Amino acid sequence: MTLASPETGLNPSRRSLLAGSAAAAGAFSFGFSIPFAGEAAAQGTTSEVNAWVVIHPDDTVVIRIARSEMGQGTLTGLAQLVAEELNCDWAKVTTEYPTPGQNLARNRVWGNFSTGGSRGIRESHDYVRKGGAAARMMLVEAAAGEWKVPVAECSAEKGVITHKSSGRSLRYGQVAAAAAKLEPPKDVALKDPKDWTIAGKPLARLDTADKTNGKKIYGMDLKMPGMLNAAIKDCPVFGGKVKSFDAAAIRTMPGVKHVLPVGDSAVAVVADFWWQAKTALDALPIVWDEGEHAKVSSEGIAAWLKEGLDAPEAVVGNQNGDAKGAIASAARKIEAVYSYPFQNHATMETMNATARYTPERCEVWTPTQNGEAALAAASEASGLPLAKCEAYKIDLGGGFGRRGAVHDWVRQVVLIAKQVPGTPIKLIWSREEDMTHGRYHPVTQCKLTGALDKDGNLAGLHMRISGQSIVAGIFPQNIQNGRDPVVFQGLNASGPEASIGYTIPNLLIDHAMRNPHVPPGFWRGVNLNQNAIYLECFMDELAHAAGKDPLEFRRALMKNHPKHLAVLNAAAEKAEWGKPLPEGVHRGICQTMGFGSYVAAVAEVSVSAEGKLKIHRIVAATDCGHAVNPAQIERQVEGSFVYGLSAALHGECTVKDGRIVETNFDSYNVLRMDEMPPVETVIVASGGFWGGVGEPTIAVAAPAVLNAIFAATGKRVRSLPLKNADLRKA
Template sequence: MNYQPKFDRRSFIVASAAAVSGLSVGFHIPFGDEADAALSEPEVNAWVVVKPDETVVIRVARSEMGQGTLTGLCQMVAEELDCQWSKVTYEFPTPGENVARKRVWGDFFTAGSQGIRSSNQLVRKGGAAARMMLVQAAANQWKVPVSECVASAGTITHQPSNRTITYGKVASAAAEVEPPTDIPLKDPKDWTIIGKGLKRLDTPDKTQGKTIYGIDIRLPGMLYASFKACPVNGGKIKSFNAAKITGRKGVTKVVQVEDYGVAVIADSWWRAKTALDAMPIAWDNGPGAKDSDESIAAWLKQGLDSDDGLVGNKGGDVKAGLASAAKTVEAVYAYPYQAHATMEPQNATARYTPDRCEVWCSTQNGEAALATASEACGLPVPKCEVYKTFLGGGFGRRATSQDFVRVAVLIAKQMPGTPIKTLWTREEDMTHDWYHPVTQCKITAGLDKDNNLVAIHYRISGQSILAGVMPARLQNGKDPATFSGFYPGGEEAAYPYTVPNILVDHSMRNPHLHPGFWRGVNINHNAIYIESFMDELAKEVGMDALEFRRKLMTKHPLHLASLNAVAEKGDWGKPLPAGSGRGLAVAMAFGSYVAACAEVTVDGNKVKINRIVAATNPGYGVNPAQIERQVAGSFVYGLTALFMGGIDVKGGRVEQENFNTYQMMKIRHMPKVEVTVMPSGGFWGGVGEPTICVAAPAVLNAITAATGKRYRTFPLRKQGLTLV
């Protein structure tokens, strides 16, 4: 049972896999003039192709960067299609095709833990419509009423006569059936594919080096480019001396990229890279060069008491509440820049001719990549195309800015007709990221004489992501996303507690480094501010941290259910030896209710995380096995940042350039993570990001429980703490 997409002179299959399941998955990367060469024909509808051999090809618009959306979306289509899961394979439609077909696949944007939740209706209806058309085609063939026919596991049965026919036999006829307009979906209680911990579809290729990432694209006649931008964001090129590297073996051309970058094109990437390293370049670093960690921190500190606060959540009268409190408690926290450090450095391959521009790349946002290519080369969108590959990590780096596409297109445009792969070095990638924003937070709380929390003011000072990447999304100058985790209610990231007088406001201060979406985004630091300080308050009044929270959570039953789950499973309240401690954290993030209970042992400056118990309620859980793995992995991402991360700025430059100075958790640091997936149904929450935000505060609270010492600035390496 082999499936290969259509191959013709315009197309190019760069990899195929004999999967262990017996299915062969062809990953088809076209190289040519017609976008529709990317798609195998005929289709039942935009989502589903059934081959004569019964192979079901499901088209997946969202990007696969490790989060498992590819498999989850296929499960959702297959559920409504009623096909055999073992026959399912996949392909990626192109953004150009989506535009040409009036965005039949919806949004390609894969970020904000939205891959499953925001497209669930669209993809399920796609599968259901295809099933209805297949059944109608069978009924037409048998000349019987469609109401007498049912579908199951890829076979249609005419119930009165017990005649059967398979999907593959009627797929061509089904393509001619009028698409239904009324498309009922299954009741969740009838799901048999959604909700199952099925194996990922992309695993076999990934164990054999067969998966094609952007960096792996190879095209006939392709050359390679190495690229450098001004080391200070916003700076420019003053001059470069191409004559110094003229005549080096394999070097084809030196090209400037706008006013901020330069690239060397050669017949191998190593030759391009070493030539670029050998070429003298003078930079005009621009105004950003005066920024440093100290200057940024000082500027943000002023924002902790300034009168420019943009209000994100306001209830009661916090000023009066604090004034009348029996006791006030105050603390200041700070969270640093973080780099994404996707394992696959930024890259894209582009071929430009005066009539057409094509780009092959790892992107979280195919349509943004297409728009970027069009803008960069000057050709209209219908003359451009983007072919998406698998991503060697995304974490938000490849979600908004498509700078890697822009640079690749601008380089390729200077050698029309020649495909050029532009690959950034790790150093270029790490020093030209769109960083997790830098913020500080001053928290002032008021307690009444009975130790009830009666007022709380969170003043956030620091960088706005939306101001940096999507200024059109600001609302009267305010970045609503800054308040993630602090919202008074809603479906995305509601504050877990009820406090009669509350104010959350933001003094926006945007240093010169680009901010960006970084797995978990704003709630990463907000959850530290909320949950670390909750423990500070509990300690202040001498209460157990769980009991103190519970008192404030009576109106937040879903938050509380997740917190209770980790407290119980995590042995909260049970004795521990001296030097060990447990910590809790709870949040609602990306629509899911998450909590963690961490247990650590601290020996001098060495922190050992013994165990983390995590819980998530994502509403509906499409693939619980994958959810567990996403949750476990999210702790690695969050705790790496807490202990080892932190980007430093000096003279406007990012100081960390590679994994020797920007270190990563390794297997020896990995705590045991026990995950409870507790879907309550009724809503669609995200998975890839939510739990990352409870990782740091749970561990911080555990460290304090173990040592009595409270840490409020990060990363912890700067406090002398080492994760072992």
């Protein structure tokens, strides 16, 4: 592994990156081993057919991937989409990441780098496929030109172009250089998904082998010549500052090189090795100015949110009919209050980045869900213009939203590196720093009031959400008229993103915003997680109150929502809803829509006399429209239950004295193998649209289990997580 200085003077024109240029290959190196970069330089004939497709003389196809890979399989899925249209040999496909700086320099030819909101594939399928198709057309045209025959007489399959009537053929690697010189086609037609042979298939991921032998390099593993390591402590109370620290007390500890302020709220120790830096930092006397939030507690926050449940002022998210009137005149009124805690993303790899700063240039190497946002953070923290900065993406040891919208750790490492010019600095957060300086799954409560008519039909529903707004915390400029649209995820009247699956004659869903000082963030599943618990558990309560089967009660409200209904039915059918279960085992069901996809789940649980929960089986149905890689979708659905059930069973960050109490996995437990149920995934790929798969299923994990717990015990758990609930039968 060597530190190759990445290319700096990128010419924005496509031609300048063309074939043959060793620089083109080197330009995509992020400083350590990149597949084929060295070979390409040696061969000297690599051809960039277009921004998405690079072809080597040996027919190796390098597909450029703009989105980040954090385990979700997007890298493989996007490569499948390009390869499908390229008609190349899948066995010869490899991938590489263009850098954010190159994207800017080339007029954002690779589009958006942001990898969140389950958008990796669903937002870029069109242009990446067109990239593959255009490259194929240029390769065919190049071959036809060489043969001096009409393009229409030539075809391409598995990386070989054939002129049928003369029996001639050329491999992509033989014509790539010529193809690269052609003008890109203006009209590019895409295949009908029914004709797919690479996309839509459960192909093996491209990135597995190195994850089994220790060779995979994560940000935390980076090594550079002359590199120093940094550990950091930010003020434990959000919004607090450093008052003073006694650097002299640790200056002579082993390996310590620098003790540095980082902004006005943090201190870093820079040492030869990270363990030395951390040890010295732990010994460093720091006096904090804890600021105005030093007395805030979970109890205080909960009381403030509770007040919002009945506050006169609230912003309407979805409304039809007269919900309050319907409730006032209802035969029966049902009411319940739910609450959801702060939760940490708890990625397995803690936040980290490496930076090298000189007055002329600032470079950052980091696991990020949005390389362009990391670049922007580097520019802002360094004070250098974007063109003098670069960010190199490294595959993530988990993202889940923590490494997307906010790049606080990148800002920190640049602020440190700026004080040690010319020296690469690797900053690693301790788990304790990571747990207590997250961007938390926001805290909300919800009061639901339902009106049942005399026949037990739902005549009206008021859903009042009180609590934190992620958008207000991260993108306050996007709050319009006090409204955070994300708060209403899954509850919208209509739309392809996250609409409610029920038609309720009188409906009011509103939000009383209450923003505690604990910083919120986009957390895998976002507000859909809380909203699905609130609505789907309350639907169960209403069905029970009406004396109806929870599935039938829902179906009666879903006639105008065929896609929602179809996945609900698919889950129910697979789980054999209504059929007897073994003694003591009970089912719960739920459905929702988010991130463009429709999802539903059935959980089978039992609860022992001692109140111990066992989840026996999960059945989950997903309609994501087009299924690009069913094997990876299945893994995302299964993984979503680990993430969602971790949250439901264990996830809780409590606040005391203005700071987060839970500092590690001993106090912030997560689901482990002994609690993991078997998951059966039903992929309902109805086609015609592109939905996400990384997040939506998380939202149905908790309500399916909570509803099953009620069926098993008669107990409604309305306050998460379950670890705080007594599940012994009443």
